[in-house]
Amino acid sequence: MTEPGEQLSHQDELDLGELAEVLSLIDAATEADGVSPVSEHVLLHLRHGGDGEADNLLVHSVDGRLAGYAHLDRTDLVGGSSAELAVHPEHRRRGVAGALVRGLEARSPDGRLRLWAHGQLPGARALADRFGYRQARVLWQMRRSLLSGLPTGPMPQGVELRTFVVGRDEQAWTKLNNRAFANHPDQGGWSVSQIQMREKETWFDPEGFLLAVDTADGRLLGFHWTKVHGRDGGPHAHEPIGEVYALGIDPSAQGRGLAPALTVAGLRYLRNLGLSQVMLYVDEANTGAIRVYERVGFTRWDVDVSYRRSGLALDPAIGRRGQEEHHPDHEEPEEPFDDQTEH
Ligand SMILES: CC(C)(COP(=O)(O)OP(=O)(O)OC[C@H]1O[C@@H](n2cnc3c(N)ncnc32)[C@H](O)[C@@H]1OP(=O)(O)O)[C@@H](O)C(=O)NCCC(=O)NCCS
Known part of the structure; x- marks a missing residue:
């Protein structure tokens, strides 16, 4: 009291x-x-x-x-x-x-x-x-400067990059995302409407949404979806900062260095926009992803913990995705990275 x-x-x-x-x-x-x-x-x-x-x-x-x-x-x-x-x-x-x-x-x-x-x-x-709240997630925010040198991050053989095409790639990308995050129920299980919703957001930029495709048959192998915070001005205006918003690799393509190559390609894109810094959120438990990011120069910037009241029944209408943790600095379901078997 x-x-x-x-x-x-x-x-x-x-x-x-x-x-x-x-x-x-x-x-x-x-x-x-x-x-x-x-x-x-x-x-x-x-x-x-x-x-x-x-x-x-x-x-x-x-x-x-x-x-x-x-x-x-x-x-x-x-x-x-x-x-x-x-x-x-x-x-x-x-x-x-x-x-x-x-x-x-x-x-x-x-x-x-x-x-x-x-x-x-x-x-x-x-x-x-x-x-009676229990710890639900520990999220690291990692950052790196875009003014310092970027590692080379070569694309594996037989893989090329292109950008996401609105109206054409939604279906294939959704499948890829759900395969990449099959072991992470909160990030997998997306429907096409979930990407379509995001396409309507002012920050959505297909030029910063990179797809790695198989040169032979065009199959999607991985993606790096970047985002820029604070570019629009408006009430939340601050110095724009880039974000590694989501990164995923198809399980069949893991272990070939695609994750670092895609990460670096996205960082290069953000740097070419004139941004000087990039950040990302990653679950503390996702050690594979953290290793990739450390390797390309990210360091831990901050740690945030979310606590959820335990014993609360989930609304059955909301189902599994109701368990997502919405981070206050991140407008979308975060935990954007997976790289389970890359290393
Ligand atoms: C954490 C924080 C909000 C607690 O504020 P507070 O007004 O001192 O908390 P209360 O007096 O209402 O404490 C309620 C209970 O929490 C626990 N508690 C709170 N602070 C504690 C402390 N520093 N050490 C041990 N127990 C603590 C105790 O069980 C306490 O009950 P009790 O005093 O009857 O033993 C305050 O320290 C703060 O502003 N910290 C920085 C921001 C932050 O951490 N926010 C919380 C996000 S979950």
Whole structure:
């Protein structure tokens, strides 16, 4: 329980005074913990406004100062709501986070809630345990400069690159993706409509969606789908950064060096757009993919952990894909990489 007089409130839009308080609470937590309690995505929402779908939960202390803040994102109807929260260092261990978690649960439409924590802090883990949440995913964000030299990454013999053709490649690509991710239920099992949905997104760029094909018969062997964040300007404008959005190799083509070759080809594309940095998300458990990325110069930049309330029944209408973890900095189902048998 919070202290007597501490108040939980929520609002869609923060006024300028509240915004300043929230940003100063985030600064204080960052200073105390050595890592920001919220993702870049939430900071951008706060600084520049967002799509109007976010909910802000605030806990004010008796003297009217902001003690805790939570940002609830209810836009992911598939994965369920997700939230990030922070308590001012001077107000910790008094139940403020507990009040926020209960408030978040009450405001999550179907009761499902994921909490994202940054930097693997012991307080976050303890809080999750205390409220019956279990660790669902550990995601590494990796980055590398595009200004430094790229490895050569030659294409294996009998393989050539071309770009994705909208209206023609959807079916074959979906099959390839599902084969490449057959051991990763959350990333496989796509339907054609799932790629078609993404084709309508402003960031979608077929020129940055590279396909490796068999020179003899044109069969798809692998893909590297790149993405650029922040190119459109708009409310989330920031210096554009490239992303290795998805990379997959057909099981029959694994072990031939296709993954590093495709990775490098995509990095070259992003560099030619004038970008200076590239990032990616990868599941900590996907050691094969991490090795590929390290080999082409990526290093670990940040670690994010998502906690999910345990014992929650999945909505049968949502089924298996309801288990996806939607990362706050990543607008789509992430865990984009697989390279199970490359090495
Ligand atoms: C983690 C954090 C939100 C906890 O805030 P808080 O207001 O101190 O948490 P509460 O007082 O509500 O604690 C609720 C329970 O969580 C556990 N807990 C929280 N912080 C803990 C810590 N540092 N060590 C051990 N247990 C802790 C305890 O079980 C506690 O219950 P108790 O005090 O009755 O034993 C705060 O430390 C913070 O802002 N950290 C940085 C951002 C972050 O990690 N966010 C969490 C994402 S899941």
